[in-house]
Amino acid sequence: MDFELSQDEKLFKQSVHEFLSKELAPIWSDMDAKKMIPTDLIHRMGEQGLFAIPVPEQYGGQGGSFLLAALAVEEVAYNDPAVATAVFTLLNNAWPYILYLYGNEEVKQEILPLVGRGRAFFGIASTEPTGGSDVAGERTSAVKDANGIYRVSGEKVYISGVREAIEQLDLGSWYLIARTSPEPGHRALTGFAFIGNYRGKRPEGFEYSILNTIGRHAISTGTLKFNGTPVESRYVIGQEGRGFYIAMEGFSLARVLVSAANIGAAQWALETAISYARERKLFGDKPIASYQGVSFPIAEVASKLEAARLLVYKAAQVADRIYIKKEAGLRPHDLDYWASAAKIEAVETALNAAEVLMKTYGALAYTEEANVFRNLLGVLSYFVGAEGTQNIMRYIVARELIGKDYVKG
Numbered sequence: 001m002d003f004e005l006s007q008d009e010k011l012f013k014q015s016v017h018e019f020l021s022k023e024l025a026p027i028w029s030d031m032d033a034k035k036m037i038p039t040d041l042i043h044r045m046g047e048q049g050l051f052a053i054p055v056p057e058q059y060g061g062q063g064g065s066f067l068l069a070a071l072a073v074e075e076v077a078y079n080d081p082a083v084a085t086a087v088f089t090l091l092n093n094a095w096p097y098i099l100y101l102y103g104n105e106e107v108k109q110e111i112l113p114l115v116g117r118g119r120a121f122f123g124i125a126s127t128e129p130t131g132g133s134d135v136a137g138e139r140t141s142a143v144k145d146a147n148g149i150y151r152v153s154g155e156k157v158y159i160s161g162v163r164e165a166i167e168q169l170d171l172g173s174w175y176l177i178a179r180t181s182p183e184p185g186h187r188a189l190t191g192f193a194f195i196g197n198y199r200g201k202r203p204e205g206f207e208y209s210i211l212n213t214i215g216r217h218a219i220s221t222g223t224l225k226f227n228g229t230p231v232e233s234r235y236v237i238g239q240e241g242r243g244f245y246i247a248m249e250g251f252s253l254a255r256v257l258v259s260a261a262n263i264g265a266a267q268w269a270l271e272t273a274i275s276y277a278r279e280r281k282l283f284g285d286k287p288i289a290s291y292q293g294v295s296f297p298i299a300e301v302a303s304k305l306e307a308a309r310l311l312v313y314k315a316a317q318v319a320d321r322i323y324i325k326k327e328a329g330l331r332p333h334d335l336d337y338w339a340s341a342a343k344i345e346a347v348e349t350a351l352n353a354a355e356v357l358m359k360t361y362g363a364l365a366y367t368e369e370a371n372v373f374r375n376l377l378g379v380l381s382y383f384v385g386a387e388g389t390q391n392i393m394r395y396i397v398a399r400e401l402i403g404k405d406y407v408k409g
């Protein structure tokens with residue numbers, strides 16, 4: 001058992017850190033206040049090789065691994081602790097890999113190289129107004145017309161990256177889940193690579209809007225509305241009726257990277273709390289760090305973070321053993337337990353770290369100038385939703401541990 005990253009992995013993390021400490025750290029709070037990731041920053045992150053990391057090079061990816069993707073996302077969140085750019089980065093690593101695994105060759109060549117260069121977005125459009133946890137109950141439909149073209153109707157909500165995909169980049173697309181036959185249940189669901197923007201051109205019968213969220217403002221969260229929107233059959237990912245299963249694989253891969261974002265954000269909160277606890281002096285010029293009421297919560301965050309980080313790296317390694325090394329005897333489903341366990345620990349540690357940081361700052365934390373609230377509101381997005389709620393993570397861990405005959409969804 002080796003708890004150390006390899007020399008190459010350490011060098012990769014260090015080079016990403018150096019790039020982001022110049023390009024992202026100085027502007028993260030300004031980006032959150034202005035509610036926008038600058039398009040040229042996305043381009044530069046693409047040129048730096050931060051997107052489509054596990055996707056092979058012949059599809060314009062970096063030919064890397066999920067562990068490298070996790071290290072990149074961790075660094076992105078450390079340098080933007082409101083986690084907006086981390087969301088952009090993790091989506092554009094996990095979901096393009098799903099397109100690479102199951103997409104049509106022509107569609108892969110159309111989308112993936114642009115994602116790799118930071119010119120395109122490929123996210124996930126699953127959640128509907130009727131509830132995100134019940135994927136099998138989704139209602140958006142895709143019905144084939146006489147010309148063999150699918151006509152999509154329905155609505156997706158709380159979708160990340162809508163403005164970036166439609167207004168900022170050359171191509172904006174999602175793994176879209178829709179019902180291709182009228183039967184209820186998950187076997188009637190199909191996944192599509194839905195392109196909502198190609199160089200400013202949008203498909204007919206397609207509208208979008210941006211929601212007013214309370215945090216991680218730099219990346220938008222929005223709605224996608226379909227009214228008979230045409231999607232050609234080559235954009236089916238996998239086969240008709242496989243959409244639910246493929247989505248579950250994508251969610252597990254994305255959860256590994258969501259977890260990485262949370263440990264990066266928690267590391268920032270921890271270091272920021274430590275600095276302030278050393279600097280702030282009270283009661284006869286004593287640093288507040290000298291009081292156990294201040295230093296013990298910091299120590300507890302540090303220990304939880306060490307444990308969470310190991311769990312996140314372990315989950316990333318399991319993903320690599322399944323997908324990159326293709327180890328015999330392992331199946332995609334084997335990632336579910338690790339990805340969900342990692343998300344439980346990483347998200348709750350990040351929220352705890354943000355809370356401890358707020359308390360350490362005292363009233364200063366409650367001002368906009370201090371900027372620490374941006375971290376709290378950013379990580380909160382992962383506590384309430386985003387790639388599955390914490391309850392759903394507990395359900396998956398319990399199901400894998402105790403058995404699906406005992407644990408019902």
Ligand SMILES: Cc1cc2nc3c(=O)[nH]c(=O)nc-3n(C[C@H](O)[C@H](O)[C@H](O)COP(=O)(O)OP(=O)(O)OC[C@H]3O[C@@H](n4cnc5c(N)ncnc54)[C@H](O)[C@@H]3O)c2cc1C
Binds near residue numbers: 126130385392
């Ligand atoms: C900032 C942000 C960005 C997002 N980005 C995307 C995106 O890009 N793409 C996308 O598709 N979705 C996205 N989502 C939506 C997200 O994935 C959903 O929030 C999530 O799936 C939960 O769905 P819901 O919010 O409708 O809650 P619901 O499913 O209505 O659940 C409400 C509550 O009930 C609990 N609950 C539900 N069912 C059970 C059960 N069986 N057992 C125990 N508890 C249960 C949940 O844990 C939750 O606490 C985003 C959400 C946020 C907040």
